[in-house]
Amino acid sequence: MQAAPTGAQSAVDAHLVAADTVTTPADDAPTRERVASSILEHGPSTAAALAGRLFLTPAAVRRHLDHLVAEGSLEVREPRVTGARGRGRPAKVFVLTESGRDAFVQAYDDLAASALRYLKESGGPDAVTDFARRRTAELEDRYRDLVVSAAPEDRAVVLAGALTGDGYAASVQTAPIGDQLCQHHCPVAHVAAEFPQLCEAETEVFARLLGRHVQRLATIAHGDGVCTTNLPHASATATTSRTTRETNVASTPIARTSS
Numbered sequence: 001m002q003a004a005p006t007g008a009q010s011a012v013d014a015h016l017v018a019a020d021t022v023t024t025p026a027d028d029a030p031t032r033e034r035v036a037s038s039i040l041e042h043g044p045s046t047a048a049a050l051a052g053r054l055f056l057t058p059a060a061v062r063r064h065l066d067h068l069v070a071e072g073s074l075e076v077r078e079p080r081v082t083g084a085r086g087r088g089r090p091a092k093v094f095v096l097t098e099s100g101r102d103a104f105v106q107a108y109d110d111l112a113a114s115a116l117r118y119l120k121e122s123g124g125p126d127a128v129t130d131f132a133r134r135r136t137a138e139l140e141d142r143y144r145d146l147v148v149s150a151a152p153e154d155r156a157v158v159l160a161g162a163l164t165g166d167g168y169a170a171s172v173q174t175a176p177i178g179d180q181l182c183q184h185h186c187p188v189a190h191v192a193a194e195f196p197q198l199c200e201a202e203t204e205v206f207a208r209l210l211g212r213h214v215q216r217l218a219t220i221a222h223g224d225g226v227c228t229t230n231l232p233h234a235s236a237t238a239t240t241s242r243t244t245r246e247t248n249v250a251s252t253p254i255a256r257t258s259s
Helices: 005-021 025-042 049-055 058-070 098-103 110-122 125-148 151-165 189-194 196-212 234-251
Strands: 074-077 093-096 170-174 178-183 215-220 227-232
Touching: 025 049, 025 058, 025 093, 049 058, 058 074, 058 093, 058 170, 110 125, 110 189, 125 151, 125 196, 151 170, 151 178, 189 196, 196 215, 196 227
Parallel strands: none
Antiparallel strands: 074 093, 170 178, 178 227, 215 227
16 A cells, blocks of 8 residues: 555645646746756756656646746757766756846946046057956955955865855856856846957956866856856875876986086
């Protein structure tokens, strides 16, 4: 005989059934916003992951995803594979499009872009770089005590928390090549698409705050679903450094002595 459901399980089942009942487009709008917000916060997501996070049935979340894709707020992509690919075809992920991100607050896009264009025309590209570094230096000053006071192994998580407080919806994920600092939202993505110096200056700040080499792998400004900064494991960094030294030694010409 099948065991009777527990009270907690019955409550969850009732919630799921209620969420999957037929509703009007107006009724669906708040749930669609929750789906889009979840993708904004957590990055590219499968339908199953969204259903689990939002307590929706697979059928309900599919209905909302189909609507968001049809209106151009989401697009479907193949998942990014960082390790060995397992057997079977991985589930596709849903990613916010540029118009989907426009539904959320974007900071001073038009005004900032116009100001930076003027700065570039009057002072050249170096002036934009100087501005970008000055802007991120303000973040560095505010974050420094918080991050540096944490244990080295906790600094990336502390930095992610500070970034989240400033609207970047950041998290840290572990991958075979190192920890990855993921920013699921960028308040200046549209401006950074035209002026990548903003991203470059931010990466420099991360390296200084964490006291380690970092590498930017992807940016929302360039069309990726998440701004991803790789924080290589110590062993990987040491291997890279050793390989570089060996290459330099091998390429150094040996002076010949005359007999």
